[in-house]
Amino acid sequence: MLQLAVLGSGRGSNFQAILRAIDGGRLPSARVCLVISNNSDAGILALARSAGIPALHVSQKQFPTEEAFTDAMLLALQRHGAELIVLAGYMKRVPSRFVREYRGRILNIHPALLPKFGGQGMYGRHVHEAVIAARERESGATVHVVDDEYDHGQVVLQRTIEVAPDETPETLAAKVLEVEHALYPEAIRQYAGRMFQHHQK
């Protein structure tokens, strides 16, 4: 069983899609062992609690330094036996020591076709506004490995959708989100398979 920890700051629809994929057999041999949010009001924490999954609020504000915050995050992840960290709408930068500790074992989903429309400030509505302003004909979603730079690491899986001529940021956001819900569980399945093969070598 691959132990997944999901980190999010918001409503948690990608987390929900991952749970559905596990229940529906599309993401076999995985379970979510822990959900962490930096935001105590986040929907993702409520969803986790109602699914009986350990849910923690861990925020930088609770700690005097980034070091102490990183220690608390790592301790929680270790205690719950997390093997792969899944960022699902996590709006905070992951500290570099954390990235080093889990190198190659942190995934993120971004609502555009990276390397386009990524980087600092490119989140949520801003991404879709930029795509429309650039008159792109295509957008989509990207699952990538997390490294020290924003939206930068190796791409695991990408899916493309058409941008309609009358698209608004809202309609585009909805289309991309639907793609994300199918893409993330599939990307986790493929990446976990590769991680496992690597272990066997």
Ligand code: GRF
């Ligand atoms: C998604 O659009 C994802 O690409 C971005 O944040 C959003 C999270 O949505 N990183 P949800 O919390 O999973 O519903």
